[in-house]
Amino acid sequence: MTFTGLIGTICMFPLRGIIAVCVALRIHPNILTFVGVLINAWAAYKLARGHFIGAGFIMIVANIFDFIDGKVARELGEVSKFGGFWDSVLDRFSDIALFIGLIYLYAHMGRTDYVMVASFAMMFALMTSYTRARAESLIDKCKVGFMERPERIVLLMIGAFTNRMAGVLWVILVLSIFTVADRVLLTYRVLRDQAGAATT
Amino acid sequence: MKRAPLPVRMLWNAFFWTFERATWQYDLMVIAILAFVWLMPPDWIKDPMAHGTGPIGWLLHHWR
Numbered sequence: 001m002t003f004t005g006l007i008g009t010i011c012m013f014p015l016r017g018i019i020a021v022c023v024a025l026r027i028h029p030n031i032l033t034f035v036g037v038l039i040n041a042w043a044a045y046k047l048a049r050g051h052f053i054g055a056g057f058i059m060i061v062a063n064i065f066d067f068i069d070g071k072v073a074r075e076l077g078e079v080s081k082f083g084g085f086w087d088s089v090l091d092r093f094s095d096i097a098l099f100i101g102l103i104y105l106y107a108h109m110g111r112t113d114y115v116m117v118a119s120f121a122m123m124f125a126l127m128t129s130y131t132r133a134r135a136e137s138l139i140d141k142c143k144v145g146f147m148e149r150p151e152r153i154v155l156l157m158i159g160a161f162t163n164r165m166a167g168v169l170w171v172i173l174v175l176s177i178f179t180v181a182d183r184v185l186l187t188y189r190v191l192r193d194q195a196g197a198a199t200t
Numbered sequence: 201m202k203r204a205p206l207p208v209r210m211l212w213n214a215f216f217w218t219f220e221r222a223t224w225q226y227d228l229m230v231i232a233i234l235a236f237v238w239l240m241p242p243d244w245i246k247d248p249m250a251h252g253t254g255p256i257g258w259l260l261h262h263w264r
Contacts, residue, residue, distance in 0.1 A: 004230055005222030050249065111248045146217040146229060158237065166247035167237040175233075182216055 018064060022072045029073035029083055033090050036065030040094035047101030047160070048108075055101070056160035063153050066091065088129070091149060095125055098156060102165065117169050124176035125152055131183040139190045145179025147172060 001009070022032065039062035046055035069087060073079045099122035106114040128147060135142035152172055159168030204212070219225040241257045242250035253261070 002222050002224055003227045008222060052249070106248055109248050113246065114248050144216065144218050150221075155233070155237075158234070162238065163250045164237045164240075164242070164247070165249060166242065166245050167240050170245065171233050171236060178215055178217070185216065 015064065015068060019068050019071050019075065022068060023075045026076065027072065029069040029076070029078055030086050032065050032069040032072060033083075033087050036062050036069065037090045037094050037097075039065065041097045044097040044101030047098060048104040050105055052160040052163055052165065056157050059098075059153065059157050059160065062094070063157075066094065066153075088133070092126065092129060095129075095149070095152070096122060099125070102169070114166065114169070117166075117173060121169050121173040121176065124173060124180055127180045128176050128183070131180050131187075135183055135187040139187055139194075142183050142186055144186050145175075145182040147175035147179045152176075 039058060043055045043058035043062055046052075046058055069083075073083055099118055102118045103115055103122070106112075106118060125147075128145065129149070132142045155168045155172055156165075159165035213219075213225070214229070217229075219229075239254060239256050241252065241254040243253055243257070
């Protein structure tokens, strides 16, 4: 088993219990998604005030809700197209809220350089999701690139807990640019090959 | 790309990322990212919230 696989397995133990509680209480998965966004907004406020450790703990709670909503939906047999759509839309709000928290913090400190780094990181983080969604309306699957939402969230938590947010923002920015480029390139190749196959 | 030299292929695979989570390639990428985040001296990237030269600065200081 790989190192990251082991961490995933360990984290699944408490999550299974939380999922079981939510299923027993028959909490609708769309409500879990919405609560996750509200908690993320609280984390964003903490980030904006520079309370990184507090923000880190709140992000953990928020992302438990984010993580379990799909699993609770499957267990309750409440999987729906709208649920998937709702989850994707609210995930973007959560992403944006966290970045806005950091942008506010750096703006308040008069650090326009990091206002720009955080803004570009936010832009490419959103484009990562958009390029995949748009690509998958044209091609079967567009799951390439390293920096997806779980990686981004874990990195923001690491940045918050260890007070290394600047380094984390640079990593998110650079790898999100690569991820967007990967998705554009893959979509171009697949569509080109499809067009080539259609003409022969 | 399959006929390119190994370092070129490695760079290309790191750029054009197609590996799943929980693979050894993913682990390697995670280690590289964590090394950058934790070892990069905050002063070098003008971190607004953290200061100091970090482990690399400490090593360089004792090396000289």
